[in-house]
Amino acid sequence: MFTTRPTLQGTFGMVSSTHWLASQSAMAVLEGGGNAYDAAVAGGFVLHVVEPHLNGPAGEVPIILAPAGGEVRVLCGQGVAPAGATIDHYKGLGLDLVPGTGPLAAAVPGAFDAWMLLLRDHGTKSLAEVLTYAIGYAEDGHAPVERVGETVETVRELFETEWTSSAEVYLPGGRAPRPGELFRNPALAATWRRLLAEVSAETDRVAQIEAARRVWRSGFIAEALVRQAERPTMDTSGERHTGTLTAADLADWSATYEAPATYDWRGWTLCKAGPWSQGPVLLQQLALLPPELPHYGSADYVHLLVEGCKLAMADREAWYGDAAEVPLDELLSEPYNAARRALVGDKASYELCPGSPGGRTPRLSGYARMVADGEPGFDALAVPGAGEPTVARAATEPGVAPDGGTRGDTCHLDVVDRWGNMVAATPSGGWLQSNPVVPELGFPLGTRLQMAWLEEGLPNSLTPGRRPRTTLTPSLALRDGVPVMAFGTPGGDQQDQWQTHFFLSVALRSEVRGGLDLQGAIDAPNWHNDSFPGSFYPRGMRPGSLTVESRMGEAVVEELRRRGHDVLVDEAWSEGRLCAVARDPRTGVLSAAANPRGMQGYAVGR
Secondary structure (H helix, E strand, O other), X not given: OOOOOOOEEEOOEEEEEOOHHHHHHHHHHHHOOOOHHHHHHXXXXXXXXXXXXXXXXXXXXXXXXXXXXXXXXXXXXXXXXXXXXXXXXXXXXXXXXXXXXXXXXXXOOOHHHHHHHHHHHHOOOOHHHHHHHHHHHHHHOEOOOHHHHHHHHHOHHHHHHOOHHHHHHHOHHHOOOOOOOOEOOHHHHHHHHHHHHHHOOOOOHHHHHHHHHHHHHHOHHHHHHHHHHOOOEEOOOOOEEOOOOXXXXXXXOOOEEEOOEEEEEOOEEEEEOOOOEOOHHHHHHHHOOOOOOOOOOOHHHHHHHHHHHHHHHHHHHHHOOOOOOOOHHHHOOHHHHHHHHOOOOOOOOOOOOOOOHHHOOOOOOHHHHHHHOOOOOOOOOOOOOOOOOOOOOHHHOOOEOOOOOEOOOEXXXXXXXXXXXXXXXXXXXXXXXXXXXXXXXXXXXXXXXXXXXXXXXXXXXXXXXXXXXXXXXXXXXXXXXXXXXXEEOOOHHHHHXXXXXXXXXXXXXXXXXXXXXXXXXXXOOOEEOOXXXXXXXXXXXXXXXXXXXXXXXXXXXXXXXXOOOEEEEEOOOOOOOOEEEEEOOOOOOEEEEEOOOOOOOEEEEO
């Protein structure tokens, strides 16, 4: 079949990411003798520099890793709610939702410590070696992609009147970053250079990394982050608020390892982060599939996947979160999903229908019930500040309303090396439009607390010391028990829709050059629905909605409309920003592919 690019194949190493500079920087680390984990850390820090509208060092990153010959593990770089981030505190401020921007929305930053643990425990390179690429692009400059400048222009008024420290970095001389001109972030470069200087007294690689973790948690970086949280900041509420992050919150938290959530399907095992993320939604979508699937790409096929997704997302709303025990075994069990599967009819559902695993009564937040019941004003696609965009085209890339309401997005990075080490990471948060730049550091705090509800007793209630449920959800797939593929995408609530479609395309369609057709699966026409409360402020939804690429056949679209789907036909290349790498354990052949949508993601390898 026709593809926009070839599926790359080689034996030395493969990288795929959402920006070519991150991909090539990671590849340079492999060429210099580093392994997949060294490469991923280097690429991750480059993404902070070249995609600052999509992620930053004070954001978060879930990572799934499969060491050669070892067990698959999840490295959680999602920070928790600070000790002072109580529901009573936010309610006392007159808030019904956590703001979409500003320090009240900041969780304990998680990305930096997760990257450090990955480097310490699985890498081989020094901290200076992996940071050199990010420092170079921040200090000497890089030619920014169009959307960096477009995003800055949407926040120009906010930056010039309220978030002036951000204007100093992103509007130097009053000019937003422009394609073809070098853009620099000297404050960020200075932060990393000072960090390296402070840890240089340690001669051991691991000791330097541990020293860097201490600087982040209790040194000059921690001090600057806390000062920023204490500054009154205009947010999406239209008011100026201070945050809850303290020195104790930073000192007490660290990234952690855990076992993945898994599901077996036709000889494959899919590995995801647990239900503190939305990751098990992909597993539930597979569990809901019948033994026999309709023809790939047909109206029957799309309808089946859309309706299954609605059921899995309804369960996400009722059951997923870090503030309560999640009955995941029952949610993925065959008896439960057989009963849920029977709810899929010939017509599109417009209801939010969570199930009752083990006879438990599902509980949705009052706000989610209002959204589901069609209260006016909850159109997630029309309200500025709706969170991560659902498509790749510029019109829905990050933007900011005059009150600071943001649309942010995410990055993704996959690496496999010649030894068979494999890693998938989805960095996000800490966007330039999430919070003011910390003037001493060159990057802002994140806003992931906006995921949590301001209502007691829910799995995703805002709870000090607990993780807000994140949309970030990298994937790793095993075949007959052996790791063979790492993949993921930006896209907020759509991530596990697009990844399900991608995985099924890989699993159900023909091979290319004797291996998995990664590029064909990425290029295939894609779609998503918004029939559930969004995870981002203002948490809206569109019951019955279905957005498809115009490359989907007219007959398929018309049949979906006949079945009651409210179909929006969007641009031909607008749905998803997938990345993937793979390894054939029989031959040792490595492969990689990247998304052409947005003209930014690239795979490299040899």
